[in-house]
Amino acid sequence: MGLYRRKRSRFWWISYTVEGVQKFQSTKTTSKELARKILKKREGEIALGLFRAGWAGDRMNFRQLTEEFARSHTSTLSIKSQRNHRIFMKNLQAFFGKRRLTAINQQMVEEYRDYRRQQPLKWHPERITKGATVNRELECLQCMFQFAVRRRYIPENPASGVRHFDERRERPIKRMLTVEEEQRILGAAPPYLRVGIFLLAQTGGRTYSEGLSLRWDQVDLDNAVIHLSGELKTEASAQPVPLTSLACQVLRRWKAELPPTSPYVFPSPGNPLKPIGSVKRAWRTTLKKAGVEYFPIINLRHVFCTRLSWVAPDTVIQRAMRHSSPETKQRYQLGMVEQVRKNMEKANRRVYRARNVLHFYDTRSAAEQPETKTSCK
Numbered sequence: 001m002g003l004y005r006r007k008r009s010r011f012w013w014i015s016y017t018v019e020g021v022q023k024f025q026s027t028k029t030t031s032k033e034l035a036r037k038i039l040k041k042r043e044g045e046i047a048l049g050l051f052r053a054g055w056a057g058d059r060m061n062f063r064q065l066t067e068e069f070a071r072s073h074t075s076t077l078s079i080k081s082q083r084n085h086r087i088f089m090k091n092l093q094a095f096f097g098k099r100r101l102t103a104i105n106q107q108m109v110e111e112y113r114d115y116r117r118q119q120p121l122k123w124h125p126e127r128i129t130k131g132a133t134v135n136r137e138l139e140c141l142q143c144m145f146q147f148a149v150r151r152r153y154i155p156e157n158p159a160s161g162v163r164h165f166d167e168r169r170e171r172p173i174k175r176m177l178t179v180e181e182e183q184r185i186l187g188a189a190p191p192y193l194r195v196g197i198f199l200l201a202q203t204g205g206r207t208y209s210e211g212l213s214l215r216w217d218q219v220d221l222d223n224a225v226i227h228l229s230g231e232l233k234t235e236a237s238a239q240p241v242p243l244t245s246l247a248c249q250v251l252r253r254w255k256a257e258l259p260p261t262s263p264y265v266f267p268s269p270g271n272p273l274k275p276i277g278s279v280k281r282a283w284r285t286t287l288k289k290a291g292v293e294y295f296p297i298i299n300l301r302h303v304f305c306t307r308l309s310w311v312a313p314d315t316v317i318q319r320a321m322r323h324s325s326p327e328t329k330q331r332y333q334l335g336m337v338e339q340v341r342k343n344m345e346k347a348n349r350r351v352y353r354a355r356n357v358l359h360f361y362d363t364r365s366a367a368e369q370p371e372t373k374t375s376c377k
Contacts, residue, residue, distance in 0.1 A: 057101030057154040088140040131165030188289035202247040204304030305332035
């Protein structure tokens, strides 16, 4: 390795040997000190095996990486994840196209992030893409480049240091559902959605994977329990789901109204041999008819957790929610304002014992405060 200058060139050049082949490269700088730092960095990359001559990414474009990633990685995921990956990779290909892998850097990934954030939605052109959607695509892109790094197509992951959007600013405010609002929603919902809402509020199940895709062979009405199976989120999710007497009564009536040809509790209107695909439009329409401000249907799981926390200890809540950790319930509890207020009132009665302490916190001046008569005995 060495540092030298070529004739008719004002830049410093470095020479190094990789895999028995001597390479020459311009440092693009006229500073000898900076050129020496570049040489030292290259020496360290070669010593650690982080630099190679002729990366495969020089001959591979992004579209080829997408196809290989789909065969080797995406095909091993769940059906829902595969569908999401196909959507993500379609958007990524539209931007990166046939660019060589080694030509894609962090700045280009940030440009994609900002460009994608400003794109209008397909079905709602008046709205732009959510930051959460862009974040999922960036995570997929990071996974793809990490796959390329493991196969030594590129030296490093250009998407690893890209900052994501803050999704919390876009999420609707979580609030508790009152009994009166619940009754209005049930009254405005179509029959299948009415049963689905009631079941989700009584079991705390996840909307599609554990609720609307439920099969009758998973429901044991005699023992009042649901046995979940298939692709579940966690191992704890496989635990049996107990049914209340109210839930059993509703399911028995619903089963009597359905044709016996479908194995699903909520069959698709177009094909009874498949579960219902989505209730987003019906849910939004139902809330509008009921005069209730929109909130995601997944919040019914939060409502279930909050109501149960009023009467049950943490161990029961963890079992009912099928959480792996008891701390997870804190993300699901809603509307605890009234419960906190009642307990603070109880604490005040115990601490102050009916003593008048308001005068300590009176913001009025001494002249503005009313006179108090004192007796001289």
